[in-house]
Amino acid sequence: MSSIAIKGVKKAYAKNAVVHGVDLEIATGEFIVILGPSGCGKSTLLRMIAGLEDISGGEIWIDGKLVNKMEPRARGCAMVFQNYALYPHMTVAENIGYALKVAGVPKAERMKRVAATAKVVGLEAFLDRRPAALSGGQRQRVAMGRAIVREPKVFLFDEPLSNLDAKLRVAMRAEIRRLHRRLGATSVFVTHDQTEAMTLGDRLVVMNGGRIEQVGTPAEVYNRPATRFVANFVGSPSMNLMEGSIDRHGVFVYDEQRRIPLPGAIDARLVGHKVTLGVRAEAARLVAAGTPGSLPATVDFIEELGAGRVVHTDFDGLSFAVALSDPAAFETGDTVGVMIDPADVHLFSAESGARINALAQLPPVPVAS
Amino acid sequence: MVERTPIFNAICQIVLFIGLLTVLLPFVIVIVAATHDIRAVNTVPMSMVPGSELFTNLHEAWVRADLGRKLLNSFLFAGTVAAGKVLLSSMAAFAIVYFRFPGRMLMFWLIFITLMLPLEVRIVPTYAVAANALAPFQAILNITGITWLIQTVSGLQVKLEWGLLNSYTGLILPLVATATGTFLYRQFYLTVPDELAEAAKMDGSGPVRFFVDILFPLSKPNMIALFTIMFVWSWNQYLWPMLITTDPNFGIAVTQLKHLIPSEFGLPDWNVAMAGTLIIMAPPLIVVILMQRWFVRGLISTEK
Ligand SMILES: Nc1ncnc2c1ncn2[C@@H]1O[C@H](COP(=O)(O)OP(=O)(O)OP(=O)(O)O)[C@@H](O)[C@H]1O
Ligand SMILES: [Mg+2]
Numbered sequence: 001m002s003s004i005a006i007k008g009v010k011k012a013y014a015k016n017a018v019v020h021g022v023d024l025e026i027a028t029g030e031f032i033v034i035l036g037p038s039g040c041g042k043s044t045l046l047r048m049i050a051g052l053e054d055i056s057g058g059e060i061w062i063d064g065k066l067v068n069k070m071e072p073r074a075r076g077c078a079m080v081f082q083n084y085a086l087y088p089h090m091t092v093a094e095n096i097g098y099a100l101k102v103a104g105v106p107k108a109e110r111m112k113r114v115a116a117t118a119k120v121v122g123l124e125a126f127l128d129r130r131p132a133a134l135s136g137g138q139r140q141r142v143a144m145g146r147a148i149v150r151e152p153k154v155f156l157f158d159e160p161l162s163n164l165d166a167k168l169r170v171a172m173r174a175e176i177r178r179l180h181r182r183l184g185a186t187s188v189f190v191t192h193d194q195t196e197a198m199t200l201g202d203r204l205v206v207m208n209g210g211r212i213e214q215v216g217t218p219a220e221v222y223n224r225p226a227t228r229f230v231a232n233f234v235g236s237p238s239m240n241l242m243e244g245s246i247d248r249h250g251v252f253v254y255d256e257q258r259r260i261p262l263p264g265a266i267d268a269r270l271v272g273h274k275v276t277l278g279v280r281a282e283a284a285r286l287v288a289a290g291t292p293g294s295l296p297a298t299v300d301f302i303e304e305l306g307a308g309r310v311v312h313t314d315f316d317g318l319s320f321a322v323a324l325s326d327p328a329a330f331e332t333g334d335t336v337g338v339m340i341d342p343a344d345v346h347l348f349s350a351e352s353g354a355r356i357n358a359l360a361q362l363p364p365v366p367v368a369s
Numbered sequence: 370m371v372e373r374t375p376i377f378n379a380i381c382q383i384v385l386f387i388g389l390l391t392v393l394l395p396f397v398i399v400i401v402a403a404t405h406d407i408r409a410v411n412t413v414p415m416s417m418v419p420g421s422e423l424f425t426n427l428h429e430a431w432v433r434a435d436l437g438r439k440l441l442n443s444f445l446f447a448g449t450v451a452a453g454k455v456l457l458s459s460m461a462a463f464a465i466v467y468f469r470f471p472g473r474m475l476m477f478w479l480i481f482i483t484l485m486l487p488l489e490v491r492i493v494p495t496y497a498v499a500a501n502a503l504a505p506f507q508a509i510l511n512i513t514g515i516t517w518l519i520q521t522v523s524g525l526q527v528k529l530e531w532g533l534l535n536s537y538t539g540l541i542l543p544l545v546a547t548a549t550g551t552f553l554y555r556q557f558y559l560t561v562p563d564e565l566a567e568a569a570k571m572d573g574s575g576p577v578r579f580f581v582d583i584l585f586p587l588s589k590p591n592m593i594a595l596f597t598i599m600f601v602w603s604w605n606q607y608l609w610p611m612l613i614t615t616d617p618n619f620g621i622a623v624t625q626l627k628h629l630i631p632s633e634f635g636l637p638d639w640n641v642a643m644a645g646t647l648i649i650m651a652p653p654l655i656v657v658i659l660m661q662r663w664f665v666r667g668l669i670s671t672e673k
Binding site: 072079082089146 | 568571574
């Protein structure tokens with residue numbers, strides 16, 4: 001049985017629609033990450049699950065109960081906020097124990113559970129402090145403890161790590177992952193940081209403009225992006241996208257000098273149509289200029305990343321990134337060739353942006369150029 | 370920042386010092402006059418060297434103006450007004466800021482408008498209402514014809530009456546119901562992050578719990594500031610208490626001062642009048658001194 005079922009959920013503020021019918025099933029114990037650019041409605045969706053925001057249309061079910069009209073406290077969700085939202089006048093122990101106090105848990109048991117929770121989030125030494133006397137990471141832990149102590153069915157996180165510095169963020173990420181393994185509660189985690197999404201999620205939900213673009217495991221989303229938006233949004237550097245058309249030989253034509261043979265046969269209906277071809281920077285290679293089958297390019301600039309480097313090349317105005325793991329033998333201004341393996345290309349409809357999957361189903365046609 | 374030079378500093382100091390003298394001089398005169406005997410206080414110019422009659426004068430003023438009873442009344446009056454204001458305005462602001470109900474903005478503006486109608490402006494109608502607090506309802510019944518209807522049907526004449534003259538209720542209530550505090554609280558609530566309310570909601574607390582457990586403790590500096598201002602303000606009220614209390618049992622200290630001021634043909638014992646003044650102005654001074662640390666913090670509410 002699924003823990004959370006979202007059916008055709010919509011949200012509009014006055015006349016302004018911000019979530020346009022979202023469908024999503026979340027299994028019990030699953031860690032779901034909602035990923036999307038700023039303003040795409042991630043927080044709004046999360047807050048509708050929490051009950052902090054009214055639902056304009058559709059249904060939300062939690063644990064088999066329709067919760068559309070239910071108060072937040074009846075839904076059994078705990079939430080961790082971006083700014084932590086700790087009660088400034090209460091000590092850490094009081095902050096963590098507040099939900100239990102409201103629920104009428106006797107003091108002795110409350111203390112016991114607060115102590116146990118503090119141990120889980122590593123705050124035993126700080127129980128008597130006020131939030132103002134804690135560091136960002138410690139406040140984050142208090143917020144986490146406050147959610148854990150109630151043993152909720154569902155954890156909701158709204159960009160809880162975005163106020164931390166890079167190093168702490170990585171540490172807290174690992175900690176959240178560990179906590180999830182240990183508690184096993186269904187979790188919904190909102191972020192616009194794709195590394196966070198990739199490392200944390202069992203499944204990712206990529207949102208854009210109030211709609212879901214793709215739902216899948218991190219590997220699926222990375223390897224088979226369902227739309228051009230996902231292809232562009234997930235992955236760093238983002239996927240190279242080129243607009244062109246397919247000729248009758250099954251070759252993608254960007255311009256006269258740049259043609260990429262496609263694997264397998266192409267649906268005849270696609271011939272002559274505009275499509276977007278995508279190649280990950282990691283999938284392309286750089287070769288000497290003029291190598292047969294390579295696309296001519298000039299080196300624009302080189303981004304040094306320590307472990308590797310990203311060479312940004314230029315296709316007469318279109319920038320194309322190539323990631324290299326070995327030292328670059330090129331310099332800015334050099335003319336080079338970009339080699340693309342047909343097996344690594346992704347095709348999207350230029351109009352709708354949807355992935356075109358009909359490749360490689362028919363026997364290959366000999367390529368002529 | 371203005372450039373700081375020794376000359377500029379000196380000018381500042383001098384101006385401030387003159388200001389201080391201007392403010393303090395009346396107090397000094399009161400204090401000195403309260404220590405003189407009747408002859409010394411009436412010599413022109415009055416000697417600024419303190420005399421030795423302070424305690425005699427204080428005692429005389431205390432007895433003559435029945436200050437024991439009147440100070441008690443004043444404390445009761447000012448304390449209740451201040452406390453009532455804190456309670457009322459914190460709750461009114463809570464409703465306006467945290468609840469979306471129909472007519473919310475109308476309510477807000479109604480409260481806002483009362484700011485422009487201080488008690489002094491509407492003192493006659495307010496007195497009429499205090500004389501019979503149910504008069505407005507009676508008027509509504511009369512105008513709508515319900516009085517007439519009831520009379521024709523049952524033969525009974527509806528006559529609502531609840532007089533508040535010469536009572537603590539009448540003294541206090543009209544001063545509690547004003548808007549200043551509501552605004553101070555509204556401003557404060559607007560600075561409380563929304564997420565705090567949401568976190569409390571997620572923790573399962575309802576509105577009352579949120580108010581008591583979170584807003585109330587957070588607004589403590591505000592509360593103290595408002596209480597202090599309102600205490601001093603109501604302690605110094607003159608017109609309203611004078612109007613509504615004719616029974617000396619309900620008189621307050623400030624209005625009592627006029628019994629100490631020598632009449633035209635009486636003994637010009639200004640020393641006793643000044644001693645009385647000294648006693649009467651002491652309590653607000655003490656309250657301000659005791660509360661000033663929190664008081665300042667409440668007015669500068671940006672501090673987190
Ligand atoms: N109270 C509101 N009234 C009107 N519009 C709102 C309100 N709250 C949010 N919106 C709009 O809804 C859209 C989605 O907002 P939401 O907060 O869900 O974005 P988000 O995906 O969480 O973005 P971010 O990553 O920046 O937090 C935005 O365009 C925002 O302007
Ligand atoms: Mg958000």
